[in-house]
Amino acid sequence: MLTPRASGILLHPTSLPGRFGLGSLGQEARRFIDFLVDSQQSVWQILPLGPTGYGDSPYNALSAFAGNALLIDLDELVAHGDLDAVDLQGIDYEEETAHFDQVHALKERLLRKGAAAFFRRGGTDRASAFDRFSQEQGYWLHDYALFKALRDHFQHKSWNQWPEALRRRQAQALHAWSEDLSEPIAVEKYAQFVFFEQWFALKEYANQRGVRIMGDIPIFVAFDSADVWANPQLFYLDEHQHPTLVAGVPPDYFSATGQRWGNPLYNWERLQEQDFSWWLARFGWNLTLTDLVRIDHFRGFESYWAIPATDKTAIGGHWQPAAGRQLFQTLQAAFGPLPLIAEDLGVITPEVEALRDDFGFPGMKILQFAFGSGPQNPYLPHNLTRNCVVYTGTHDNNTTLGWWKALTPTEKAAVRNYLGSSLRAMPWDLIRCALASVAGLCVLPMQDILGLDATARMNTPGTSRGNWGWRYRGAELTADKSETLAEMTRLYGRAPVANK
Template sequence: MRLPRASGILLHPTSLPGPHGSGDLGIEARKFIDWLAASGQSLWQILPLGGIGPGNSPYMSSSAFAGNVLLIDLAELQAQGWLPADLTPDPGFSAGSTNFAAVVPWRMARLNEAALNFTLGASSAARQAYADFCAAQTDWLDDYALFMALADHYGGQDWCDWPAPLARREPAALAEARIAHAERIHFWKFCQCAFFRQWHALKAYTNSKGIQIIGDAPIFIAYQSAEVWARPELFELDATGKPEVVAGVPPDAFSTEGQRWGNPLYRWPAHAAENYAWWITRIRRTFELVDIVRIDHFRGFVDYWEIPASEPNAIKGRWLPGPGAALFEAIDAALGPQKIIAEDLGILTPAVDALRQQFRLPGMRILHFAFGGDNKNAYLPHNYSPDTVVYTGTHDNDTTRGWWHEISEIERQHVRDYLACSGDDIHWSLIRAACASVADTAIHPMQDVLGLGGEARMNFPGKSEGYWQWRFDWAQLQPRHGELLLRFSELYRR
């Protein structure tokens, strides 16, 4: 489905300013939306909204359906009367980054307090809203809350190492666990109720300003997740529940060992046997949260790289066929045409592009990949087709100023010649090129709007520690930033 000609900003909510250690769904998010609207932007792209996993990555969540409880606005819980007036920040908090080691225990302690106070003194209206939420979300929430309660109880052990009756989900063991861990189950349900209430309020505010939200659906989910535990037959696991093979991508120009992501792979014949019902539910639920969905690693639906779980890297693997058109035919039949962006990056084949075009899904182009080669490079703007989403770089790339510092002089000269620029304000030169292109959609990382260097990079693929931490501060934002974005939007009909 073609998207209207528009532009927007890539910024995950954790990167928002705020006093409580990381960005959240509170007043600073609304202030950011106001700034987007004033700057002529009509899109806000985020990363996955699920909880963080190893390395603090939002792409390794403990659930494909639950929200990240660390994003809950504590001030709203305070206004409900469930938290005390004093929410003094931890001394370990930083305005420029998320110190997860300090943020996670501090926020979780206050969520625990709020859940207890809700139990002791919530109004009848709040209790009814909570009951209604639990009833409406029971298809995933019951398994998720029990899974999280058990994960807490067993100290983060992989679920396959829990007592066998629980790992195998024997009904009697599950019933006993629901009684034994009722308080903790309530905690996780309370948190999800708060997250969804706040997120839907924020989304309504965002849409009221004429801005649509682009969400992110990772192709794979974490092994240590409620869905893999609840539906192990849908994943390539052995008889004990452990992965036999895992996901990743093979070696390329960026990584000599490839990338071993470690996610369990799908047992696609099992999904096909139920007409991809699990995937249909996942896409439907994602569209309840956002307006447009970017599906990560689209290439993996055509064929995917299978790595033996025993391998330490991604070198020894093989390509196997994915579900291809059958999956998207099932999604279209159940949900109708949807606004889906295909993340068609990486090692591509004609079959990948054919699948994308068959279902009329916009693809992605990254300006950082455009220079240093010949004029046929698909990432150069003169080679774009309108059904394209163009980025200076994504969350997986360096910032534009960081990239400019690292590339060769040959590439720099190509940029200067192609864009007729000096390179002094390279981030604005690339933002302008994106806006001027024929691509229907242009997305600019907030780091590039602010002109930040490599220290503000959000992620480095293949590196498991030290990323996902960057936050901006309002002091960094100058009037000219919004003025330039507005000017480009007007100049190039965005």
């Protein structure tokens, strides 16, 4: 159960401002936390933190455990002596968009230099901390660092196109390549150490100021990832290590052919045979990284749409049962009450609702989906329950202003009629509706707080280009926006207890 009433903002760290081409875990992130506090917000929701692959989507990561080195703050590396101030001179990208390609090249070069200085220096408290990190995270760290080094060596070819000895992880080949690629492996381990060094410092800053961080676990992992390469037995792969079944969703009102996502599907029998050890490690790490965790595509823990990998669409798929109930029982036994949020959007069956409710997981309600289909619409405020998270929209929606402008006159009339207002102050009209609702937690996209239109949309599902690049400018974080949000948050009883 979500208690007490609270609210927060959805913003991925890549969307933070700054001169290095992409948001980072440095001072701009702390300034954003200060904005949350000043605005009476107590939750910061982020997207997955993993290292991104094709398209730089945070939902297409190279590892379920590693961090995205693009988020490393370079100024902190100068402060630690890993880089020189002169290394950062002349770097000044515009803030309004993410420069992924340039930042990949920039940070790879500077992290190599930083790693060389770090290992050359040795004998410091940070060197000891690196050794502890390497030991404690050994269950995933070397596999990922070797995977990343091999992937770079083979010019980003998928792991199932590597030499057979590496594809099949033969011990002699792994040892030989670990020695041959020892330098890039060390650099990657350094980058992971620095990422989590900075992340935990940022999380501590947030927690000390009364802000909880909500993370995000995509249920599925990418085929081209260290997870599948290191654990092929946990997935439906054939003798040539190609997927036989892939993930997606069936045809529906929005798509006559469904959606074929292409992620390899889990072999739940194998996972159970191993007492869910991989999932225990994944959840354990994520529950350390964040205070709350949103589970993307929660319904897949009850049953999932299994599509033959040779099919080009999702039409030929079928439902297969998952062992989600047994998994959550195992997780509960290991970690106690689970601070999880179930992404239960779309067509949800009674069985999925029972799985969610039996464990007390809050679901998600999106106000942009609420209007125009009658009073029984489950997203309308009068149908919400205390144990849910209400959003104006998510990272997959248009901004609220963009959504409003795209509605037909009839659709706008339905919204006005329900809210009993002329709605001259969108998106704040919908923000007010969300904050006033009975939902225990209200989360608002940063774009809505800034009043931005469709050009600031973060992601359009089903498209592979033009996503994930939105960033706000530092000058947009103004006192008047903070004061407006704070006043409304107090009005509807969502301010931190000490401030009510």
